[in-house]
Amino acid sequence: MSAVAQTSLGVAARARATEDVVVGQDIVRHRLTSRAIHWTVASLFFLSLLSGLPIWTPIFGWMAALFGGLSVCRWLHPWAGVLFVTSSLVMFLHWRRDMRLLPSDREWLRPKKIVQYMKHEGDDPEVGKYNGGQKLFFFATALGALGLVLTGVVLWFPLSFPPLLRAASILLHDLTLILLRRRHRVSHLPGHGGPAGDVRRDDPWDRHQGMGALAPSPLVSGCHG
Secondary structure (H helix, E strand, O other), X not given: OOHHHHHHHHHHHHHHHOOOEEEOOEEEOOOHHHHHHHXXXXXXXXXXXXXXXXXXXXXXXXXXHHHOOHHXXXXXXXXXXXXXXXXXXHHHXXXXXXXXXXXXXXXXXXXXXXXHHHOOOOOOOOOOOOOHHHHHHHHHHXXXXXXXXXXXXXXXXXXXXXXXHHHHHHHHHHHHHHHHHHHHHXXXXXXXXXXXXXXXXXXXXXXXXXXXXXXXXXXXXXXXX
């Protein structure tokens, strides 16, 4: 094997194990573990969503056939929800340090700034790997997952809870789902930055929008050039 081939394999292996490394014209932002966590959370979210919609309303009753019938959905949905919340907890622990809110992120608490983020407007070349909007949406997702599991337990074992709590849980469970679904439309979970989770060094949208710019470091300083 040639030296060039060995070097390429070494860089590829490093890209799978580390983050923010340059491979050719691409910047590998997320290692394999991060991508696996992201796609696991996303897959379980949609499994929970699709298995829950036939239970929610007869309008989506036809979707029950995708899982073998409504009775299967009633069994599958709560377990899919448990797996979704568990994977969300893993995701939260995995990214909690990167998502720590800094003093410079406070301006993202302004409604105007949040609207700009939702519309993919604005460009801040000084932002780190994740901007304040992404951090806020990250914590919103974590709170949403917590809300779904708390209300879901009540709906899973309704006879163990008083009627008022059951009624409130139905409303909050549905409302949380709608808000989470809306959140997935305006943002991306960390790791969702293209086919392989990479960005182009010469693409300003990839650098400063969707996933935010990379933090300055010797490995990736070229992305700001």
